[in-house]
Amino acid sequence: MLKGFNVRLSLSRVLLLSSIALLGGILLLARSTLFHVNDPVFSDDQLAANSIISIDSRLPNTNVVIDGKNKQTDDLFRGKWTMFVVCSRLIPTAVYHPQFLAATWLHRGFQYIFVLPPNQPSPDLIPSNAVYTVAHTSDGVLAKRLHLPSAGDYAWSFLVDPNGHIRFSQPSPIRDDVQRQLIEKYIRGTIEYNVSRKQPANFVGNLPSFAAVDYRTGRQIDSQELLRSAELVMFFPAYANQENLNAILPRISSVIAAHGGHRAIVVLSAFYVARGLVQNGSLPHQDQLNYMVAKAVVPGWEDPYYAGADYPTAVALSVSGGRVTKAEELLTWLRQSEDAR
Amino acid sequence: MAKTKRRRALAALMAACLPIGMELPSRLQVVTSLPGQYRWIQGLVPLPDHTFLILDTGTHRSLIVSTKGEVIRQIGSIGQEPGALQSPSAISLDARDEIVVLDSDNYRVQRFGRDGTFISLFPLNYYSESFAVTSNGNIVVNSPPKGAVFSIYSSSGQLLRSGGAMLGESAGYPGHQSRQSSLATMSRAIICADRAGGFYVVYTFMPLVQRYSAQGELLWQKRLSGPVIDAAAKTFWHEPGAEPARFLKKVYGVQLPVVISAAATLPNGRLLTAVTDGTLIELAETGEQLSTVAAAENLPRAVLALAYQDSYLYLALSDECFRTRDPIRF
Numbered sequence: 274m275l276k277g278f279n280v281r282l283s284l285s286r287v288l289l290l291s292s293i294a295l296l297g298g299i300l301l302l303a304r305s306t307l308f309h310v311n312d313p314v315f316s317d318d319q320l321a322a323n324s325i326i327s328i329d330s331r332l333p334n335t336n337v338v339i340d341g342k343n344k345q346t347d348d349l350f351r352g353k354w355t356m357f358v359v360c361s362r363l364i365p366t367a368v369y370h371p372q373f374l375a376a377t378w379l380h381r382g383f384q385y386i387f388v389l390p391p392n393q394p395s396p397d398l399i400p401s402n403a404v405y406t407v408a409h410t411s412d413g414v415l416a417k418r419l420h421l422p423s424a425g426d427y428a429w430s431f432l433v434d435p436n437g438h439i440r441f442s443q444p445s446p447i448r449d450d451v452q453r454q455l456i457e458k459y460i461r462g463t464i465e466y467n468v469s470r471k472q473p474a475n476f477v478g479n480l481p482s483f484a485a486v487d488y489r490t491g492r493q494i495d496s497q498e499l500l501r502s503a504e505l506v507m508f509f510p511a512y513a514n515q516e517n518l519n520a521i522l523p524r525i526s527s528v529i530a531a532h533g534g535h536r537a538i539v540v541l542s543a544f545y546v547a548r549g550l551v552q553n554g555s556l557p558h559q560d561q562l563n564y565m566v567a568k569a570v571v572p573g574w575e576d577p578y579y580a581g582a583d584y585p586t587a588v589a590l591s592v593s594g595g596r597v598t599k600a601e602e603l604l605t606w607l608r609q610s611e612d613a614r
Numbered sequence: 615m616a617k618t619k620r621r622r623a624l625a626a627l628m629a630a631c632l633p634i635g636m637e638l639p640s641r642l643q644v645v646t647s648l649p650g651q652y653r654w655i656q657g658l659v660p661l662p663d664h665t666f667l668i669l670d671t672g673t674h675r676s677l678i679v680s681t682k683g684e685v686i687r688q689i690g691s692i693g694q695e696p697g698a699l700q701s702p703s704a705i706s707l708d709a710r711d712e713i714v715v716l717d718s719d720n721y722r723v724q725r726f727g728r729d730g731t732f733i734s735l736f737p738l739n740y741y742s743e744s745f746a747v748t749s750n751g752n753i754v755v756n757s758p759p760k761g762a763v764f765s766i767y768s769s770s771g772q773l774l775r776s777g778g779a780m781l782g783e784s785a786g787y788p789g790h791q792s793r794q795s796s797l798a799t800m801s802r803a804i805i806c807a808d809r810a811g812g813f814y815v816v817y818t819f820m821p822l823v824q825r826y827s828a829q830g831e832l833l834w835q836k837r838l839s840g841p842v843i844d845a846a847a848k849t850f851w852h853e854p855g856a857e858p859a860r861f862l863k864k865v866y867g868v869q870l871p872v873v874i875s876a877a878a879t880l881p882n883g884r885l886l887t888a889v890t891d892g893t894l895i896e897l898a899e900t901g902e903q904l905s906t907v908a909a910a911e912n913l914p915r916a917v918l919a920l921a922y923q924d925s926y927l928y929l930a931l932s933d934e935c936f937r938t939r940d941p942i943r944f
Binding site: 324328440442450451454455458464466467 | 651692
């Protein structure tokens with residue numbers, strides 16, 4: 274009896290130990306194969322402590338709504354590099370750089386997706402020609418899955434590779450220049466460290482080489498020809514929307530008229546404003562302003578190698594004898610020109 | 615090569631001939647040095663082979679460069695995987711000749727070989743901008759988010775102890791009240807290893823220096839003094855007639871004028887601190903305030919890192935480096 278009891282006890286111990294081992298194995302398997310969140314339960318030495326989810330893990334597949342259609346995030350991520358930002362709201366300055374990045378890296382299969390609560394943001398923040406995607410999801414679904422607070426202002430950022438694996442995450446917006454370096458590192462394989470901080474001053478003398486298309490004739494010209502045919506060249510950045518242009522172009526037109534009709538060229542960024550305006554044909558003051566649409570990123574002005582948060586500004590270049598004699602921010606030039614009248 | 619050797623020998627000879635007691639000039643005279651494309655240098659470490667280890671926070675990497683600025687090796691790049699860095703803000707070389715980096719925005723400490731290979735890391739779980747590797751191999755991290763001025767870790771990352779009372783404004787500015795809400799901010803400090811296994815704590819927003827033993831016991835506390843410090847204090851408190859702040863740092867969403875922007879332990883064990891206007895103040899190992907070196911006229915911004923190599927003092931100012939025009943002997 275006693276012997277039998279001992280045997281039963283040993284068996285129960287074996288069963289207990291086996292159960293613990295099995296449970297441990299399941300947990301280890303789950304930990305290594307499923308996503309794991311940066312909380313004390315799941316923290317490990319290989320996880321950057323300021324991240325949300327460990328590298329090589331996957332975001333939980335979530336339903337989001339894009340243009341009224343239901344999509345699964347796993348499907349959205351497949352085959353593309355994705356900057357995936359889950360946030361409580363969008364502000365105008367938050368969408369410029371994503372627009373720029375998405376346009377710059379579109380050809381390498383990059384996409385930028387914002388995920389917002391229902392009814393966010395206001396429609397004017399999503400222009401028809403936005404290159405970034407705005408998706409909506411029911412409040413708190415991702416937050417619950419990721420153990421993140423969803424009250425108040427929040428923004429969680431994830432860089433997801435074409436296999437759906439996380440390469441980078443943090444529970445806050447990623448600074449513009451960090452995004453740039455991350456995308457260059459993972460998509461291109463090299464990071465450009467030699468960035469210019471000197472725009473618009475770096476235009477004085479000569480213009481970097483770029484091509485633009487004449488809005489009216491469709492003829493392509495290069496930057497040297499552009500300089501030979503103008504006394505004033507203005508660059509409008511990608512984030513200048515139609516409202517900005519409508520407000521500023523009449524003032525520019527007045528200044529040009531007061532100066533006896535300078536030969537003025539407006540160069541529109543290759544992405545964002547340009548596409549929309551060219552398509553709907555609504556560019557104003559075409560009698561005074563010759564519009565060009567840049568074919569690609571204009572080097573030295575809106576290339577990704579500018580410093581940190583220094584967005585490319587609208588620039589006015591005074592040209593004489595085919596050379597740039599003065600480069601100023603457009604608004605500075607405009608105010609001075611208006612004062613001088 | 616032979617020319618370089620001759621130049622080094624000449625520099626060493628010149629340094630050896632400098633009269634004792636004339637170690638630091640009354641005014642700093644500097645020339646540009648270590649040319650390169652940097653964004654925000656926060657670490658400058660002289661290496662035994664006469665090269666430098668530069669920590670460029672803005673490009674999330676460290677570089678080993680020659681005195682001519684030639685990049686010999688890059689260590690790390692932006693990212694979160696082991697070996698990648700995010701806004702690293704302090705760097706050191708330990709006794710094993712391994713490179714230790716405070717990977718600030720990844721909340722961790724990483725270790726690399728001199729050839730740039732990743733060796734190991736340990737998490738901090740809080741943000742810090744300064745640390746030091748002591749002569750006994752421990753890593754001392756400025757740790758206000760942990761409720762202590764410093765935390766001492768073993769070389770493998772085991773927390774040994776935390777210490778240093780969190781100080782408020784009254785500690786550095788007599789006559790001012792300390793606010794409980796500002797303790798974590800005012801306890802921001804630069805950590806420098808001393809020669810005895812202990813370390814100095816140089817406060818960022820107060821003209822205050824402390825020295826601790828290897829065990830973390832406070833040995834002394836010194837409030838820096840002099841006209842430059844008085845001017846910096848006026849700037850900090852926005853007093854009438856104060857000079858505009860030269861270097862502001864955002865902490866918990868508030869921008870504050872930095873008072874001491876850099877510090878380094880000299881080969882003779884003394885501590886050299888840089889006030890944000892570029893003035894250098896030297897402290898003895900006993901805490902006695904020694905010489906004050908007036909700022910060089912051609913230093914446009916605050917000094918963010920200091921290093922002494924081959925008889926010259928090197929200074930990093932965000933995206934460029936300078937060195938003293940003449941050799942200095944310590």
